[in-house]
Amino acid sequence: MFVADAMLKKLARWLRLLGVEALYPESIDDNDILEFTKKNKKILLTMDSELCRRARKQGMSVFLIPRRSTEEQLVLLIKRFKLDISDAPSKVLCPLCNGTLKQVGKKDVKTKVAPEILSKHDVFWVCKKCKKIFWEGSHWERIRRNVEKVKSMLND
Numbered sequence: 001m002f003v004a005d006a007m008l009k010k011l012a013r014w015l016r017l018l019g020v021e022a023l024y025p026e027s028i029d030d031n032d033i034l035e036f037t038k039k040n041k042k043i044l045l046t047m048d049s050e051l052c053r054r055a056r057k058q059g060m061s062v063f064l065i066p067r068r069s070t071e072e073q074l075v076l077l078i079k080r081f082k083l084d085i086s087d088a089p090s091k092v093l094c095p096l097c098n099g100t101l102k103q104v105g106k107k108d109v110k111t112k113v114a115p116e117i118l119s120k121h122d123v124f125w126v127c128k129k130c131k132k133i134f135w136e137g138s139h140w141e142r143i144r145r146n147v148e149k150v151k152s153m154l155n156d
């Protein structure tokens with residue numbers, strides 16, 4: 001759905017955690033970013049008004065992100081694009097690579113996570129793309145809290 005420029009990596013990770021596809025190019029060069037966005041047929045997110053202007057000139061979809069907190073930026077995007085956000089683990093995209101997650105059981109990850117984590121959790125998710133393993137630990141709690149915060153801001 002979106003391509004975020006290098007300044008918006010945090011926002012991109014948050015979009016993924018909410019189940020919204022967000023890519024970012026490795027390059028910080030404006031031409032590369034424009035090329036990458038065009039090639040992937042996405043909407044460009046940037047805080048750079050010059051880059052925004054160039055993207056518009058090339059007929060691309062672009063959204064100029066204001067300098068605000070990540071939560072406020074998320075709220076703006078959700079409203080503007082009527083995003084269907086979800087914190088359901090089955091919909092979450094890998095915050096590292098935008099890959100989809102697959103739910104797996106203890107036995108699938110037993111050689112890959114620490115024993116103390118294995119003993120405390122029954123459900124795990126593996127990113128199909130980068131193979132990173134996630135579980136509903138403290139990290140997930142923090143995600144939930146932030147999602148709740150964003151949702152409450154949506155209702156204001």
Ligand SMILES: [Zn+2]
Pocket residue numbers: 094095096097098099127128129130131132
């Ligand atoms: Zn991944």
